[in-house]
Amino acid sequence: MVRRMTDRTAVVTDSTACLSAQAAAEAAVTIVPLQVVIGVDSYTEGTPEARTQLLDALRRKLPASTSRPSPEQFAAQYRALAEAGATGIVSVHLSGDLSATYESALLAAAGSPIPVEVVDSRSVGMGLGFAALAAGRAAQAGQSPAVCADIAAKRAALTSAFFYVDTLEYLRRGGRISSTRAFVGSALAVKPLLHLVDGKIEPLEKVRTSARAIARLEQLVFERAGVDKVDVAVHHLASLPRAELLAEQLRPRLAGLGEITVGEVGAVLGAHAGPGLLGVVVSPRLSS
DSSP states (O other): OOOOOOOOEEEEEEGGGOOOHHHHHHTTEEEEOOEEEETTEEEETTSHHHHHHHHHHHHTTOOEEEEOOOHHHHHHHHHHHHHTTOSEEEEEESOTTTOSHHHHHHHHHHTOSSOEEEEEOSOOTHHHHHHHHHHHHHHHTTOOHHHHHHHHHHHHHHOEEEEEOSOSHHHHHTTSSOHHHHHHHHHTTOEEEEEEETTEEEEEEEESSHHHHHHHHHHHHHHHHTTSOEEEEEEESSOHHHHHHHHHHHGGGOTTEEEEEEEEOOHHHHHHHOTTOEEEEEEEOOOO
16 A cells, blocks of 8 residues: 655755756656846746856856846746645745845745744855755755755755866956955955855865866875765856866775765856866765
C-alpha cells in the first residue's frame, strides 16, 4: 500500500545561485530571475540575450546595473506552487547586504496562501546554490519547511567563497565595495582577492599579477577544504579555459572532494564583478 503524502515542501531560490537547469530540476528547485539593466533595456538573467548584451556592454564600457525580482514575482511563484500541491515553501536567496531580493521574498511571503520560510543565505553564486540544493534534497526526502530552511542556513554558513577580479571598479560602481577600497586597489595597481564575510564582499589579499592571484586562489581553497567532505564550484565570466584549468589543478589536491562544477556566472554577478572574474566556492557537506 502506497502512503499518500499529505505534506510537500517546495524550494525556491533566485538566479544568482548559478544553478544549471539540470541541477535545479533534479533537486526540484524553482528559480526566480533577477534582471540586468543596460541603458533603458532590461534583460532576464539566465537567458542567452542577457549574457550577450552584458558582455557587449562590458567590452564597450557601457554602464550596467541590476534589478531584484518584485514582491509580486515571488508572490505569483508562491501561489503557483501552492496550486501545484505544495503545503509549505522554503525560499533561499542571496545575501540581503548585496541585494533587496531577500526583502522582496519576505514581502511576498507575508501574503502567501501557504507558509513560506525565507532564508538569507548571506552568500551568492554557488554559495547560495549549494544551500538551495541541500534544501531541495531535504524536501524530496519529506522534510518539513522548517527543517529544510535550517539545512539551507547551516550549509550556507559553512560555505566559503573566494574571488579574483581584474579591477574593483565594477564593484565600486554597484556599491558592493567602498570607493576608498576601490581607489587604493587601483592606485597600487594590484590584483585583488576578495571573499564573502557575513554576506558582504571584503578584500582578502593583494597580489601583483593575475598569475599570482590565481595561484593564491588555489592555495586558499586547499587550506579551506582541508580533509573535509566538500563540494566545490569554480565560477568565471567568459573565461572557461582558465576556470577549467583551475578545476583540474584543484581535483587532486582536495582529499574530501565530492563534486566539482565549473560554470559561468549570470549576467547580474557579471555586471558587478566585471570581466576577468574567477571565483571558487567551497561548501562542506553537512554531517548525516
